[in-house]
Amino acid sequence: MMRFLVYTFVFVFTLSLSSCARRVVVTQPASITIVKKLPRQYKVVRVKGKRYYFFNGKHYRKTRNGYVVVKV
Numbered sequence: 001m002m003r004f005l006v007y008t009f010v011f012v013f014t015l016s017l018s019s020c021a022r023r024v025v026v027t028q029p030a031s032i033t034i035v036k037k038l039p040r041q042y043k044v045v046r047v048k049g050k051r052y053y054f055f056n057g058k059h060y061r062k063t064r065n066g067y068v069v070v071k072v
Contacts, residue, residue, distance in 0.1 A: 013054045021041070029048060033067055033068065033069040034063075034065055034067065035066055035067045035068075036065075036066040036067075037066070037067075038055055038060060038067055041055060042054060042055040042060075045059070047059075047072050052070070052072060053067060059072045
């Protein structure tokens with residue numbers, strides 16, 4: 001009986017050392033620029049089927065809070 005408990009303990013301990021989980025690190029962008037309203041001179045462009053708004057050398061994506069500057 002004691003031998004069974006020792007083997008069980010060793011088995012559970014070795015399983016706890018080998019994990020299938022990998023470490024995932026999520027980082028937030030340094031700064032987010034949100035524009036409430038774009039100027040009238042913006043242009044609508046499509047990149048890989050997605051709609052972006054282009055003005056003053058920057059691409060914007062529409063969100064609930066306004067327009068966010070993105071890198072395309």
